[in-house]
Amino acid sequence: MVNEEVSAKAIRVVVDYTFKPSINELKKTLAKLAQKYKTQQKSNVHKEPKGKMAVKDLIKQGKGAQKIELDGEDALLFNRLAKKYGVDYAIVKDKETGNYKVFFKAQDADAISDLVADYTRRTLGKEKGAKESILSKLKKLKEKIASLSRKVFEKKKEQTL
Numbered sequence: 771m772v773n774e775e776v777s778a779k780a781i782r783v784v785v786d787y788t789f790k791p792s793i794n795e796l797k798k799t800l801a802k803l804a805q806k807y808k809t810q811q812k813s814n815v816h817k818e819p820k821g822k823m824a825v826k827d828l829i830k831q832g833k834g835a836q837k838i839e840l841d842g843e844d845a846l847l848f849n850r851l852a853k854k855y856g857v858d859y860a861i862v863k864d865k866e867t868g869n870y871k872v873f874f875k876a877q878d879a880d881a882i883s884d885l886v887a888d889y890t891r892r893t894l895g896k897e898k899g900a901k902e903s904i905l906s907k908l909k910k911l912k913e914k915i916a917s918l919s920r921k922v923f924e925k926k927k928e929q930t931l
Contacts, residue, residue: 821853825860825873834876838886839869848872848889855885 829835840848845861848870852859859874859882874882 820856820858822849823858823860825862828858828860828873828875831858831875835873836876836879836882837871837873838882839871840886840889841869844893845870847892848885851885851889851892855881857881857885 825835845863848861857874857878859872859878862871862873863869864871872882
């Protein structure tokens with residue numbers, strides 16, 4: 771009798787402290803997941819793509835599309851600037867001429883004009899050679915050091931120490 775009572779109490783303790791809390795936690799977790807799933811479904815219904823997209827997707831939005839042509843080779847720079855200005859656009863490279871055609875929403879015309887001005891300013895700055903690359907500077911320094919005789923180089927090194 772005593773053994774049966776002790777074993778019954780032990781089983782009751784195990785059920786009360788292990789199974790009941792885990793079942794309650796499971797219920798809470800499932801409720802949270804169901805709530806999260808419902809909110810995701812509601813938010814995905816009206817979500818429009820932003821930034822770079824296909825031309826089809828841009829036209830599907832029905833807000834009018836305009837086109838400009840860029841002669842540059844630097845599409846990555848344009849992508850970075852478009853992200854900065856928050857413009858929805860589609861970019862297509864013309865295989866024959868090598869130029870880029872950029873399609874954008876008509877409502878973003880002001881932002882695109884600023885973006886194109888910034889883009890042309892940056893690409894023209896590269897063509898002028900305003901900045902010398904670090905690698906070319908290093909090559910010039912290597913050549914300069916190699917042209918110095920070893921004694922002169924060591925003498926200067928001793929004097930500086």
